[in-house]
Amino acid sequence: MSDVTRALQDAFGTERLRCEAPLRELTTFKVGGPAQWLVETRGSDDVVRALRIAHDAGVPVVLLGGGSNVLVADSGVRALVIRPRGGAIVPVDTGHIRADAAMTINGLVRWTLTHGLAGIEEWAGTPGTVGGAVCGNAHFGGRLISELLSSVRLCTRQGVISEVEVSAMGFGYDRSRVQTTGEVLLSADFIVSPGDPVVLRATARRSLDYRKRTQPLHLPSAGCVFQNPVPEWDVVPQGIPWSAGALVDRAGLKGAALGGARVSPTHGNFIVNEGDATSSDIRGLIEQCRVAVREQFGVELREEIVYLGDFSDVTPDADGATL
Ligand SMILES: Cc1cc2nc3c(=O)[nH]c(=O)nc-3n(C[C@H](O)[C@H](O)[C@H](O)COP(=O)(O)OP(=O)(O)OC[C@H]3O[C@@H](n4cnc5c(N)ncnc54)[C@H](O)[C@@H]3O)c2cc1C
Structure with missing residues (x-):
């Protein structure tokens, strides 16, 4: 067993670390080969720990969110694939909520509907996670997801965490700075305001209907x-x-x-x-x-x-x- 496999196993146990793990079912294209190592993390501490182990071992790292915007090669990915799972949402103040990178966009929409908070309802039906959406600055109906954010929490490949204002994220159409720096998104703060759940649900339903009509x-x-x-x-x-x-x-x-x-x-x-x-x-x-x-x-x-x-x-x- 290699040193890196042992270090990952010590940190995550055999049930959460898998070697030569098939990735196809973890993507929406349903194609592609295995990950050399796959770790499913539960929370930011896990992500940071995995990044540090990989950095110390000189092993490349690839983040996989919902796998809804990737094409995995038939030969797979010779790297440590980190797949953030679970995740939570917490209110920051009356106008902001913090969502972990692992949170699905649909989970985030559901949470805001339940709590009568407006701002994200139109994104109902967008596959994937907050991490993937912020990394690629997902767009819908002519708007970018960065327009909904105030700040994010990032981690470098060395495991150093920082709070970054949205203006420093290099956001553009399908663009963010993490695509070039290799930083990992840990969480994002979304701007919200009070909203009528009935109206919010109607907007979310319109988005879902639009997708059903126009997408295969x-x-x-x-x-x-x-x-x-x-x-x-x-x-x-x-x-x-x-x-x-x-x-x-x-x-x-x-x-x-x-x-x-x-x-x-x-x-x-x-x-x-x-x-x-x-x-x-x-x-x-x-x-x-x-x-x-x-x-x-x-x-x-x-x-x-x-x-x-x-x-x-x-x-x-x-x-x-x-x-
Ligand atoms: C049916 C369908 C409809 C779609 N509609 C839309 C749409 O309306 N608008 C739109 O913009 N996109 C759309 N997409 C594409 C996709 O849903 C979005 O791009 C989504 O935001 C990707 O999120 P993900 O978690 O699946 O990312 P993944 O596909 O897992 O990853 C995408 C990229 O983000 C990186 N990444 C993932 N998590 C992190 C993290 N925590 N930190 C740093 N990097 C990370 C990955 O390494 C990869 O480079 C659609 C896809 C499908 C299948």
Whole structure:
């Protein structure tokens, strides 16, 4: 047994540390290989302890929240995968609540509805956790989740904790500073105000209905694969919507398949796993969409989803799509 395995086992016990642990069921795409080590943490102290062990052993660390915005390589992830679980919400003052990174967004919405607090109800139906949502600055209905925050608690890879104001988080569309610093989100403070539970529930229901109408929720996916183009970086030809899904659609790739992966006929920015997709199928199809959009519209699509593991053996075949 390696030293790092022993240190992790001493800290978390054999039931919470798993070696070569399958990850596919922990992601919404339902694909991908195992984690070299997987630790399910319960609270910030556990996360900090796992980070320190990995740092001392020189082992890379990957955070996994709800697994709803990631594509795990077929070969898995050669790292310590930390999966925060459980989590709590506590009131900070009359206008703020603190949610642990492990808390699901849906759990957070439910809690605010029960407590008659407004601010987060529109996010009902967003898969994943507070950690993943803040890391990628999730968006819904033209708003960014960072707009709902006042501050967050972060931990460095060395295990040093700090309180960070939202203005120092480098938030932008699909962007936050933790994507480059490697810091780990421990908790986030959300701004809330008193609200009528009946009205809040109606708003939450509208969001859920909207998702049911517009997204292929019956098949595994990771939501939108690509970011929408933005005026800051992109030039979209006149008459074409500034939407990655519309670009994929107009490039003729809506409904295209590669192996068990298909560009959803319902939503051009969703790739769905029809049951037996591999991660390489999905990665190959992503590349086909990117090439088609680049060639036809001169727009370079950027991924919204995050790749975990090594994809260097995946050779995209731009001509291989079947309709
Ligand atoms: C059907 C469907 C609909 C979706 N709709 C939307 C939508 O409307 N808007 C939207 O923005 N997204 C949407 N998504 C994508 C996804 O739900 C969000 O991006 C979500 O916020 C990801 O959270 P997660 O916990 O699943 O993160 P994961 O997928 O587990 O991880 C995403 C990234 O965050 C990192 N991460 C996770 N936890 C932490 C942490 N504690 N500290 C630091 N880094 C961390 C991971 O390492 C990874 O890089 C959708 C996905 C699906 C499947």
